Amino acid sequence: MKVKEVAALSGVSVRTLHHYDELGLLKPAETTEVGYRVYSDENLAELQQILFYRALGFSLKQIKEILSNPSFNRLEALESQRQMLHQKRSQLDDMIRTIEQTIKEGKGEVTMTREERFKGFDFSENPYEQEARDRWGDGAVDETNKKLQQFGGEQQEKMNVIYRRLAEVRHLPSNSEEAQQAIGEWYQFLNTIGTYSIEAFAGLGEMYVADERFTTNIDKFGIGLASFMRDAMREYARQNN
Amino acid sequence: MKVKEVAALSGVSVRTLHHYDELGLLKPAETTEVGYRVYSDENLAELQQILFYRALGFSLKQIKEILSNPSFNRLEALESQRQMLHQKRSQLDDMIRTIEQTIKEGKGEVTMTREERFKGFDFSENPYEQEARDRWGDGAVDETNKKLQQFGGEQQEKMNVIYRRLAEVRHLPSNSEEAQQAIGEWYQFLNTIGTYSIEAFAGLGEMYVADERFTTNIDKFGIGLASFMRDAMREYARQNN
DNA sequence: GTTGACTCTTACGTTACGTCAGCCTTTACA
């Protein structure tokens, strides 16, 4: 079979077949004297395999390794690929959440002054208070409120400082020393106004991303801060388990 | 502020700033005599915007349009971007489903002979029969079974022919004439063994992808056939509403 | 023999930077 036919059968372009030939990924079984590529039935089966892995998101390079080494650990490759895909999906979900939030707010702009960006973090008018009560009980919330009132704006400002610090390091890997140091301060701070087990701390991090209202507010200190904090808090919990 | 500082503050690399300058996406407010880039606070705000849209998955080209045309319809752009992201997520979900299915089967190979690929479509040993009963009622299922028994292998073969035909055109757009013609035959066929409203038909298509057992079996005729059929059936229903 | 359908190779374009390489400026310290 010549290129056009194979292309029609498999749904790829002729150029793609040329490309795979160049890469050594799929060499035609035969070549005529004038250089025409002639594919065999086996070639077709190979192509099927290639397209299968391609559909799973593997790169051509990876596919070549997988298919050329018969001893290659395919299951392992599939497993790591699966993880990658899940990660990609989380990222996509983050993006979708952000974009829908932006649309809901009816504007495509993020013109925030420094003031705007750093205000709105007043726990004394906590929109999540009811939720917090449901989740951690009235006692804990009341105690936290009392402490916050007691210290007033001072705690506020302290918290803002920590948030700003976190925003500064949010581009670093979540397990970097700086990140862990900053998130540690956050843990310390939380424990000055309440009592958080290390598990509760990690759970709080998950919520930052799971609940878009948290995400939105936290990201006011910097895009991506919420998901960074989740990762860092997760890591912190892991290290201090 | 010079490049390094801006880079540290924003979390992008110096190279990225150079790149944005080249593209005309973010020109520094000032340039020293020797050619050093000097960024202003406004530049920083612009960069924030750029990074915001970038985080939403827009291309730099799109971002440039959005930010340079103050009259640009941002909401519209956000909306279409949202759709794109959702589409991407569906694709990712498909990939994840397929890869997990493959792992579950404990093999990374798709070595199927033509026979293997095209068998296993025996409705008389229907693994989904109970589900079908739950969904469409005993009467309909019994009737279908009776008809299938009545005509035996003939219907089987007819169905296989249709599947093969669908597999052949599955790389074409789902609203192409060939695709719609083939899916129409499928609709005709289904109505020779039962009665399917056009809505039920579309719903069936959704199930092909939603339920991995269907997906797996259908994709035996060709990778991606199930999701192609869903799209084509959706389109068919739309056109014949 | 001519025409139309195929095929081949070569090579640039795409996206968003990463990564040198070679060279110039500015800053800090002795």
Place this chain on the structure above:
DNA sequence: TGTAAAGGCTGACGTAACGTAAGAGTCAAC
């Protein structure tokens, strides 16, 4: 003030997986 470290600049190639011509040869049919 001399020198070295730190920072800055401009090329320019590399990446992934083909799409898209361009120019030219081949094959089958009328």
